[in-house]
Amino acid sequence: MRKLNINGKEVQLDVPDDMPLLWALRDIAGLTGTKFGCGIAACGACTVHVDGKAVRSCVTPVAAVAGKNVTTIEAVEHDPVGRRVQHAWQQIDVVQCGYCQSGQIMAATALLKETPRPSDQQIDAAMAGNICRCGTYARIRAAIHQAAANGSKEPS
């Protein structure tokens, strides 16, 4: 039995210590917004926040996040930066198939929490690990800039 804090709630999950957080979220906790893409931290579809930092949940054992705060796409709207990112995603109409977008939004939110006004180079560095096969990259970039601009207009 593992005690985890997921989206602000303490949960007890009956999972082996080596189970990647991704599968604990999807198959045990029923939070399917976090996606399986590669299993080797090469695509970013499984990105969640652990204590506010972007983490690839497909290679993060549950034992490694015990006592830490895990945030998934289902709860990112409760974070002011996350909400701004979602809003910008809507304004720019970023999504296509949408499968990678949970991970993109989590990665973008983590970036903006650390770097509120990122340059293109900083966006590249933070987002290059998140693959989008629909190729929505230009809109992801535009939406991150938009969220940053919206953020500087309002107190966060």
Place this chain on the structure above:
Amino acid sequence: MRIDLPEDREAASEPEQASRRQFLRTGTALGAGLIIGMHLPTRAQERSRNEKPPEAAVGQAASTVAGREPGLAHNAFIRIDRDGLVTLIMHKVEMGQGTFTSIPMLIAEELEVDLSRVRLEQAPANNQLYADPLLGGQVTGGSTSVRGAFEPLRKAGAKARVVLITAAARQWNVDPATCIAENGTVRHPPSGRALGYGDLVESAAALPMPDNVPLKPASRFKLIGRPVKRLDTAEKINGKALFGIDVRLPDMLVATVAASPVVGGRLKSYDARKAMAVKGVRQVLRIENAVAVVGDHFWAARQGLMAVSPVWEDGKNGKATTRSVVSEMAAAAARKPGAVARNDGDANAKIRTAARKLAVTYEVPFLAHATMEPMNCTVKVQDDGCEIWAGTQVPTIAQGAAAKLTGLPVEKVQVHNFYIGGGFGRRLEADYVEQAVRFARQMKGRSIKFIWTREEDIRHDMYRPYYHDRIAAALDEQGRPVAWSHKVTGSSIMARFAPSAIKDGVDPDAVEGAKDMPYDIGNVRVEYLRHEPPLPTAFWRGVGPTHNIFVVESFIDELAAAAKADPVAYRGELLGKSLRLKAVLELAAEKAGWQAPLQSVPGRKTGRGVSAQFAFGSYLAQVMEVSVGPEGDVQVHRVVCAVDCGQVVNPDTVVAQIESGVNFAIPATLWSEITLDKGRVQQSNFNDYRVLRINEAPRIEVHIVKSNDAPGGIGEPGTSAAAPALVNAVFAATGKRIRKLPIGDQLKGTT
């Protein structure tokens, strides 16, 4: 591309086709009587509808019989409940291309409802009601969705509106011509009366559907042609959108599989005991060429699969290498004559005797689709029925395959479709559904979700064919082509997918973009030679044109260079019979600043390349700007696109699809390829099957030509036009002509 499902499926001679044939006949008989115009639920019906899956709800709601001829039935797409809730039934899947926005726009334009308040529902599997008129089956592919739906779905909306107005007019005892419909309400302005659609459905349902209704002229469109925000965004940014892989059912088990690494190989042995010793593993299942480990969750199944250590019998393909496959194909291309797809004048004789000619060979590799959502399928097989939960571009093919494998009548197989986490042609195949059913029928009564690992997904894709093209031209004294000969050699997807499409040995998909190349040349010969490799092949975004436009547009660039002519002007002079194409070519050149010098990039060589294409009913030209570094690495900086796709439905979708299509083609031009050794695919995941990342994505500009002509397709043109623009830009930068994709390290030492 036309996929004529019933006859085609019958024509295949595999023994298993007998039951497929049966399925189709049953399907046809069933087709009449399933769907609806207006739905009038009683309280009891509403309850039971909520208890049943959506597919059943559509059937249950049926109140009128749909048209008998294949094609879009006008009244199978709209349901209006008493409370005014408007549900639109989506006959096409949403896999990113925007159909869950553009198709509702078509209906809403005539139905006069608020788009933000309609509910969308996936159509059940039914070829009779939901066949695409261009494809002949319930298939989402070939950039056909808007093209096929443009008129029928506006008509569906208009007919429903007309009966609602008629119902209101009768109730008020006024002339229907004095009533108007807007925003889900019928109004009678002279008297100020109004009734919501929900209040009218009962009386409207008793009225006959009108046979013919006039459609709005383009000048009165309120939605069509204006940018509309996607209707699926909200649930795709908060984790709520459900893809096939997200399905969760009571007592569901999760499985993962390993299939023979060599096509045609068999499972010889495996260690079930070791797998069963993994905590959470429930069962090990086998079929002839694969093993599955079933567990309480994916991680148990995955650990179990690592322990099961399958041993394979490779069979006859166990020695195949890319080199062996390619050399056999090249030998066949040189030795065997092809089937003639086009023969104007006497191209070969003209080329043989010409004083000035050019003859070269082009090659493109096997490619995986690498959709972000790996293949997956959830199945529950019971004695009296089978349910399938999966994202599929071909619900009726999946249904038919499951019926055949379970021995159930087709109406006992329910397909629940989902948002698709990337299609690109991969989910036009039902192989992953068939495999899941073969396993699941061994554990009747249990719902089992089969998820392929990324490695399984890459190694058991059905690949974009390897093609070998021999192309030649004879030139006159000014360097203009007077004869053109193009011979395509490669596998035939159509021969497997829709055999009746093959006419006189020509696969229409394999020569699309070659046979109909647009340049005005007196002598043109196009041949196709079928040559099957030891890998399964399938449609890949851009289908035939992705390969042929690369060859044609690269070669015309070679001819322009040989003539020392400007690539845009050279093409333009040969496009006298295709003025819309010439117009987009000139527009792209103008917007790109074709004549202006390129901005230099320190330490890199820069170049600009062009392509022009008519495919999928749309005209598209691209100008790409690239730079090539000292190590031969290529960066695409800017892509300027001019497109004439006729009447635009959602301009933002057109832009998004061109952006998407270009970004899909860039990695396939630069890096991606599937190679074989010992019969095994050598790539496995995104670490060795390289795709585009954000830092490599160019700036893409899309210029749309205003037009009210019939709509063209837009999901694929961006992909098929990109590779030649890219290699032509590389040629402009380095002088190196790329005739084999991917570019890989071919540019090392050129700068």
